[in-house]
Amino acid sequence: MDTFWPGLGANWGRWGDEDERGALNLAGPERVRAAAGGVRTGRAISLTRPLRNGLPAYYPRAGDTAFxxxxxxxxxxxxxxxVQAASDRLTSECHGLEITHMDALSHIGHRGRGYGGRDFASMTGPDGAARCDITAAVPVVTRAVLADIPRLRGVEHLPAGTAVGHDELAAAAPGLGPGDALIVRTGRWSAPAPAPAPDSGDRYGHLSGLHPDALRFVADRDAAVVGTDGPGDAFPVAVDDCRLPVHVLALVYLGVHLVHSMALDELADALAAEGRDDFMLVIGPLAVPGGTGSPVTPVAVL
Incomplete structure (x- = not known):
């Protein structure tokens, strides 16, 4: 992976040794005002997928239920x-391939280290994340830019397993600035994706997402958060020495929170109709102390 990120340094210590919010520090009041100032019609669009009973966490296997x-x-x-009442109980995984969710910075470690260079074994344990849990990301309000890659290519969706890199992101989201959220559409939900063989042990199959060098664009533009309609990483991954390179570069080295499995088709059509690519993004993760992630309902305001 050093091919894409020589030295693996990035944002450690940039906001102090005790920082747990990472690049979300860039999404301060100035970016909230910029986002609010860009609202034109007031139309609000949900970017989440329905949480259905029996939803699989990864590719379906016996007992693999996410919700x-x-x-x-x-x-x-x-x-x-x-007086009568109705009430219910929800049991959900915080990660996986199907649930719209946000990763906390404590979700991933690399070579024994977590965000900020912390010992990953001391960051997480049986009682949850001791540092960089999901509460550090509550709430997220900022300006966002949609990189609609299928529209850029003139196709309905990307072929399964496509990895989107630096150059395409630069072409699709030229207006991305410091503290903004980069939201990348691959057209996943209209694309057939070949599933792995049931006995292969492969949880991911072939899914479009980001190439590791996409994180150079994220770092160069100082993006605060990155969201996609897929799992973040493209699968199969582009490097041999790391099974989740995009997760590692974003969460561990850049301190950039990731949002996965977003519903972006309606947003893409609405933005195209208005001739724009920017919008106000609001995300409220569940404030779970110790949580390594949370299901979320991101909302775009146009």
Whole structure:
């Protein structure tokens, strides 16, 4: 991976030795005002996918369930008296291929180190993340730029396994600035993706995403957060010595939070109709102390 990131240095210590927010420090009040100033129509678009019962975490295998919705009370279970109620319990994974979610900086380590050069073994444990948990990312409000790669290429969706790199991002999102969110559309949800063989042990198959050198664009522009409609990394990955190079470069070295499996098709069409690529992005992760991530419902405001 040193081919794409020689020395692997980046943002460690940039915001102080105790920093846990990473590049989100760049998305301060000035970027919130810039985002609000760019709102034109007030149209709000949800960028999340429905959480359906039995949703798989990765490619379907026995017992591999990412989300469960269970009713606790309903009409019939408490029909007596003058007031009835319905309530439910939600059980969810915080990561995987299907759930729209945000990664905390504590989600990934590399060669024993986490964000800021911390010992990864001391960052996370059976009681959760002791440093850089998801609460450090609550909330996210900033200006965002959509890099609509299929529209740039003139296709409906990218072929499965396509890796989007620095040059295409620079062409698709020329207006990305410091503290902005880079949101990358591959057209995943309209693209057939070949699944791995059930007995292969491969959890990812062939999915479009980012090439490791895409993180050079992220670093050069000082982006605060990166979101995609896929898993972040393109699979199969482009390097032999790291199984999640985009995760490693973003979370560990740059301190850039990642958002995965976003629903971006409606947003892409709306922005194209208005002749623009920027919007206001609002993300509210669940404030779970010790959490390495959270399901999220990102909202774009145009």
């Amino acid at each position: 469960e919705h269970q009713m606790i009370t309903w009409w019939g279970s408490n029909a007596g008296g003058d």
